[in-house]
Amino acid sequence: MKLTRRNFLAWAGLSAIGAVACDAFGDDLKTQSPVNQPEDLVKGRDNWYATLCRHCPSSEGVLVRVMEGRAKKVQGNPKYPINLGKQSARCDAGLQALYHPDRLAGPLLRINGTLQPVGWNIALDKLKEQLETRGEDLVLVTEPLSGPLGTIAGRFAQAFGGSHITFEALSNATYQAAVKNVFDQELLPDLDIGNANFLLSFGADFLSTWISPTRWSIGFGDLRDAEVGSGRGTFVQIDPRFSMTAANADKWLPIKPGMEGHLALSLAHVIVQEKLQADDVDLQALTGGQEAGFLADFSPESIGPKLGWPEAMLGGRSAAESIRELARDFASHRPSLAIGGDSAGAQKNGLFNLEAIYALNYLVGSVGATGGLRFNPKSPLPEWPQPPVVAALAQWQQVVSALNEGKTKLLLVHQADPVYGLPQAVGLEDAIKRTDVFTVSFSPFLDETSALADLILPDRIYLEDWGADTPNPGPGFQVVGIQQPVVNPLSSLDPRSFGDILLSTAQELREDARLPWNNLLEALEESSNALFALDRGSIDAGSEKEFWTKLLRQGGWWDEKTTGPAVKPTEGLYSQIAKGASEPAALGSSEFYLIPFAHNTLLDGRNTHLPWAQSAPDPITTVTWQTWVEVNARRASDMGWREGDVIRIEANGSFIQALLYPNPALPPDVVAVPMGQGRRNGPGYAVGGEERESSNILSILDAALVNETGALAWAGNRVRLAPTGESLRVSKFEGEYAAREIGNQIINNPGEEIIKTVAPGGH
Amino acid sequence: MVTNRIDHTWGMVVDLDRCTGCQACVVACQAENNLAINEKSAFLEKRALEWIRIERYWEGEYPNVKARFIPIMCQHCSNAPCEPVCPVFATYRNDGGLNVQVYNRCIGARYCINNCPYQVRFFNFWHPTWPASFENYLNPDVTVRTRGITEKCTFCVQRLRRGELEVERRAGGRLNDQNMAERNYMPACVQACPTNALTFGDHLDPDTKIRPYFDDVHAHDIHHEQERTTRSYLLLEELATAPNVIYLKKVEPYPIGENEHNG
Amino acid sequence: MQEGRILTATEVNRDLLRSILDTPRWFWPVVMALGLVVLAAAIVIGVMINRGLGITNLNRPVVWGFFITNFVFWIGISHAGVMLSAILRLAKAEWRRPATRAAEVLTIFSLMTAMTMPIIHTGRPWRIMYWAFPYDFARGIWPNIRTPLIWDPSAILTYLTSSSLFVLIALIPDFAVLRDRTTGISHQVYSMLSLGWQGNPRQWKLQIISGVLLSALILPVFVSVHSIVSWDFGMAMAVKSWHSTIFAPYFVVGAVHSGVSAVAFVLILLRKAYGWQAYIRHEHIDALGRLLVVVATGWFYFFSMEVIFGIYGREADEIAVRTLQFIQWPVSAWTMVFVITTYFIPVSIWLSRYCRRNLWIMSFACISVNIGMWLERFLIIVPGLANRQVFTFSWNMYSPSIPEIIIISATFALVAMFMLLFSRAIPLVPLYDIKEGDILKTEIQIGRRAVPAVYRED
């Protein structure tokens, strides 16, 4: 067509009409059509399998999304009573353990001093040979195991005449002992934080890492919910360290480490003196009939000045007055709950501290009550050991001397890393290196312990294996969680289940009647049948098979009706507790209290090889991938130290290095260092950091014991700090500025608030 | 094609009184949405990607000190400043009220990043890489972004789409609070959050948990903020970006500076 | 007032075509050296496209840095062309004559260089067609006309087109001169370019009319280009110190300030390089200096107002940005350098007649302005993005990486190289314009003094 002026005009007109017509379709055509994009297309089917997570000691129910044989997402199982569909920052990283590039593909045997890949036949023969020759002198080390694996491990050791010992860097032994002494319970109690109206916590970093943080966090959410329990509850944290939990308290009260028990007894004194106790409290039993002079040594007037409470915090009042007020608040806002753990229990007087703290619950009627402590019933499967006996440091010292004396000749280690987690002072590493003990590791990854092993038989990751667990603490009723393999190991890997290996070798060598199963699955099925026979609880099934199917689908079995026992105080409980009182030694000049703490995601170091755990910022400092040392910001600046300065932390004659993070909230005489880094052997992501920015605080701890329980008093160390003169950049998520809401002091302008607040009762 | 979908306007409520800063949401989001691994260098370079991040603010100084946490993700602004500035329509508001990001179109001009008052957009400075075995866990519902692309929280649109597909088109129901929670269609961060600080839902649906908060905010705009009956507020409300995320004020029984409450 | 003597057409042709008809000895080595710098940058850009923008030091939240700074800078330089050619032509400023061509050519090359910056800056430059060109009619995908990033290419391409036309039309008579003095291929090319120019009155009339018309038409483009570039920032409501209504005039005046200074410097260079003392005379540089005093002071007014208005609201975050810009080390030091080099040094120089007529001092002043103006853009863009805003958690700064510095240096080399190569092909001082000026020039008797003056018919 020829372009004449006439048809040019015609075309121009037409296109104008067209443009207008298109507009008639409205926004949809204009902004939708360009972008009707691939998020519309979801392809493929996914399956969600219920199983148990064995990633951290709390062991919770998870659902795993599986597509085409690959696990894609781990998240809480909404039905599982412990975590109700919720999770922590650690849970997802299970996927990275599963698909970690540096998983050990198959067995490794030390030949001529180096670990070399061998076939399973050779490896298992080696294991059997060692068991045959040295079986009686074996020590089997595992993480605390409940469920069938715990039974199997224990019986296996017995079958050969050896012993079974559990390892956990921050063991619960003291807490367990306190629960035993105060409540006469073997099992840990559930904490009904959600229904409490006043929560008083001593040292426990329960929102982050202590015992069952996911469960406590759910409770914490409910505590803050005006609709749950008796309205929004108040939460006071007493803690020498400004932990993430302390940051979430309505009020944080710092305390001189080791004085927690004294404060708790002082509160008890005030409650009894001022008759603030709950109505039906058996004061007679608690006080041993000495109501009048009850805990006279612990009056606020004598304890107050020893707590190290700064005047600026007290606002013109005396510490004694503040203790009284705290006692009144605690006693009058019932249901109130007192809990303690972590640094409060990891002092030499840790058992005393925890006993004094938990005994407070008697005075306010919170023992066995809503909004208080709920005790747990025994496991419905009596064959399974519960709770797992957690070895104290004292026992480990025995293990080391047995090694040194040549009494222990065979060391079997399952997914525990005592060489990393025990203080160097205990001397385990030396003992293994020096003696001719044969060490077998069942770790799927290289770690400090397996690096010293003579034989490594890589276990399956929990997402590939069978298992079961009776959680401790349970939710106040009977629960059995079931772990099933949700995927097969990748074809490039050939791990074998630890449980299966124990069973098959035991059968072959000892034919022990107490280990009748061919593999873990059989043991589980037997347990499933036992549960079915109980004919109660969460699964309604007509046959054993149906029960089994439903058990797997639900991720476990529970019976909300079978609850824990009623608990009564023993006669004269308080005088018993007060007897254990001892005060911590004074702090030397230029010394700091050292409070190490379990890292929010790395915990005691077991997750160091998982990049999601490494890269999740620490809640308070936002530091990732590095070891830092928190020092009071003002004190640091007075000493001319700046963020990123490499600081030498000296204790007990040895030292580590860490990067300084000035923390405006930490007490000036306390330094806090996270655990978890500083691994020298292991898979990618765990190793590789320089010593200056990746170090293991556990290694320099004094091997001091908690009185009576023999657990490691890991929070009782004193350290000296010295800058090395070097400085590195801190790999933190926070910007270059330690964030505060801006306002402008010069012109007195408040600025825009990001985090708005209201007073309670305000909307 | 835009088929006859049920109308939704997705929204979230963040209760600052519950959030503990635990980072569960952050990691859950990274796992669900194929975020590149934040290596140490990413933090040193200040290029770490976190579609939801926890900001920690200090107030005061020892001993009268507080640290407060706030989770910040894309606010899915109804009047999003990031949208008009994108030269290629790579970011737009979809029919579910989401501000979505079309990776395929994004040329990486980064204007949207500048113009997001909430700083929730992240740029891929490097090509993301995973050890080959980690690729097994990548979510096939979510595109892996290449270098040069801007990305951000999508309210886990892939989960919502699966939900719409299964619940609405196949079963003829409606996605609601209950079936979303039960069938894993909630955004990953919401599903994970142990304190239930995050609540998600459709504020067109009168029965959702978030609805009363949206009603409150809609009934009392910024000029009547004092009259709100809940603790609701919007981040940087005065910018009129009309976010679809509502924050609930933190309750402060012992504000700093009022020492008489001690003990 | 006119200085210098009236030159003959022969002299003009001989002198001004010298740059084309013979090659000075330094020419190719200098071009080669510049070419090497450009080549180095090309390699860096290749690596950057291949590996990602990670090789820059851009971060979160500072996602715009040296590249965008340099973009704004070169757009600014490009404003000299129109300022001198169009405005001064319309204002009939006689002294403009030798400066126009160089200014216009500088405009074209700085625009072209500027345009490369946002392309390099994007994360996926190979997808640039999505940006500037509508490409997918079937799905109705058009560029988003709501964004200044679309207004930018439109404005810049319009400006580039009109500036090119401007140069070409002004070149026709000179091409004809060249056509008559060359042989072989050059002759043929110049024949084509001169479009059959005979120099008859009708052609002269048309050429003059189109020049004047273009001058008038290009004015709104001139104002809009840098206004629009300023809106890249002004429209960004989320960046506190950018979101300001004053930006358009502030940027336009700033552009003229840096552009005219750059032209003055280029003229001094040309005068030295090609011995054009008779054409680029002290009076011209002097006049530019006087013009610049006015421009600079206008600019300084906008600059101060921007800051004063900014802090007038006393908003905490606004104060925080200004604190970063003016108080916090080391940014405050750069701000100091910027204000002094952009305004106080050059203006005090330009106020003195002696200095205006000393080419060394003038060169120094002009370079000083451009160092300052480059810093000015940097100090607007980066502190703004450094997020001194309510989310203090994300506060962060930026400093360039070596690859960025290489690329930025190469843009200067590129413009210089193009200018040199171009000077080999066309006269950078317009022959006909000089001749016209000389024809119009005469001396009139005022009392006892003979004063040079210019005839004008209108």
Ligand SMILES: Nc1nc2c(c(=O)[nH]1)N[C@H]1C(S)=C(S)[C@@H](COP(=O)(O)OP(=O)(O)OC[C@H]3O[C@@H](n4cnc5c(=O)[nH]c(N)nc54)[C@H](O)[C@@H]3O)O[C@H]1N2
């Ligand atoms: N309640 C009430 N509301 C009113 C009115 C009323 O009478 N009562 N009057 C209405 C009327 S008539 C008007 S005009 C508006 C005025 O309302 P606004 O437009 O808000 O005017 P200002 O508050 O004067 O200025 C707004 C901000 O812009 C900044 N600013 C201005 N120019 C620049 C600049 O070039 N650069 C930078 N960086 N910042 C700049 C100032 O610092 C100031 O903080 O208010 C309207 N609203």
Ligand SMILES: Nc1nc2c(c(=O)[nH]1)N[C@H]1C(S)=C(S)[C@@H](COP(=O)(O)OP(=O)(O)OC[C@H]3O[C@@H](n4cnc5c(=O)[nH]c(N)nc54)[C@H](O)[C@@H]3O)O[C@H]1N2
């Ligand atoms: N100090 C100071 N001075 C300023 C300004 C400032 O910010 N501060 N801002 C400047 C600006 S931007 C502006 S726009 C001016 C505004 O200045 P003015 O135009 O003086 O505006 P107002 O003072 O708001 O009120 C005007 C009058 O109109 C009356 N009125 C209201 N409605 C009606 C109506 O329907 N019909 C009639 N007939 N009257 C009505 C009101 O009662 C009031 O008396 O002030 C300027 N002057």
Ligand code: SF4
């Ligand atoms: S909190 Fe620990 S045990 Fe519980 S699901 Fe997460 S990783 Fe597993």
Ligand code: SF4
């Ligand atoms: S929060 Fe930012 S990215 Fe999200 S919609 Fe609003 S402006 Fe856009």
Ligand code: SF4
């Ligand atoms: S970075 Fe992508 S989404 Fe953002 S403005 Fe540029 S093209 Fe648009």
Ligand code: SF4
């Ligand atoms: S809604 Fe989804 S994409 Fe957004 S922050 Fe939560 S998990 Fe991430």
Ligand code: SF4
């Ligand atoms: S998961 Fe919940 S409580 Fe934890 S940081 Fe995220 S929003 Fe806060």
